Amino acid sequence: MDDILTNWKEKAIEQQKANKQFLQKLQTKKGRGVEKKLPDLHDEAFSHIDCLQCAGCCKTISPRFKAPDIKRAAKYVGMKETAFIDTYLRMDEDGDYVVTTAPCPFLDAENYCSIYDARPGDCQNYPYTDSYDFVKRPNITFLNSTICxxxxxxxxxLKDIVK
Structure with a gap:
């Protein structure tokens, strides 16, 4: 492995402007077809990264809890849906349910998720590095590059592939 991950957070912050421009470039003709590379790059990245060593996502951002997520998680922890919402969730400015605190109330001291088997879809799909959302949603990808x-x-x- 090269040193991409050495001081990655500092590099991500330093390269914010360039990364934002690059993600915008992926929206043009030059970025076409890049989504086909994502599954392999995703697997390569996670061959070097252990989420339990980081948990940056769970410590800083909240997933959206959609109705099926709330139903599943509430059942998993043995609560009624309304009690689950009242205890753990709030409505954000976009009208989505999100957790009330950071870090996530379901994150334990060893960075394990206490509702892992019933976690929301956003958690299951994060960080979207293997899907078209990585390219399609450049503002979220840009933010996530400093979190994950x-x-x-x-x-x-991708910068090495798309010149």
Missing amino acids: PAVFYVLEK
């Missing part, structure tokens, strides 16, 4: 080392890794690898 896998996003930064995939972004750096």
